[in-house]
Amino acid sequence: EVQLVESGGGLVQPGGSLRLSCSASGFTFSTYPVHWVRQAPGKGLEFVSTVTSNGGSTYYADSVKGRFTISRDNSKNTVFLQMSSLRTDDTAVYYCVKDLLPSETYSHYFDYWGQGTLVTVSS
């Protein structure tokens, strides 16, 4: 069974930093791109970032580019999202999401989602 478990969310002040982790199991982790998608309270879905299967390429939404860094450790089946210069509009549930296809690139279709971790940016 595919499982994605996020951790690291919490309350942080504007301008602060936070590191999210996603622990994956139930599939051959090193062959799939992984993404982060977020959802502000009561709002819709917003793509955040992608890391390719070998970690060699990354991709970011314009809204987080230069502030967030995605990475992965295939030896530990874990993906990370380092978030800095956080703003109040970064407040959201952050989902770790598996790509539909095993690939060195990505399909950008999201077939398995974690339950999410809430990040609240507030003073």
Next chain:
Amino acid sequence: EIVLTQSPATLSLSPGEGATLSCRASQSVSSYVAWYQQKPGQAPRLLIYDASNRATGIPARFSGSGSGTDFTLTFSSLEPEDFAVYYCQQRFNKITFGQGTRLEIK
């Protein structure tokens, strides 16, 4: 940025009825559209990708169609568990989602 506009915002129907949800793109996205279902307190679930391909384990009562700028998600006969919020998503140029359609029990 490609904007996806979903309609209607809310659809009220009864179990057993058919339903059609719409997603319109601000410019052509070829067939690179997916549909997701989200129930309260849960993560989204992939239903359809590449406009018309059902994801693994998705019942045949869900079907997707369209290309270019106009896409639909169709339910042949609604089951009680189908009442949820549905999002479309495009991956043709960056990644954007529609604002969602809430399918509620009448």
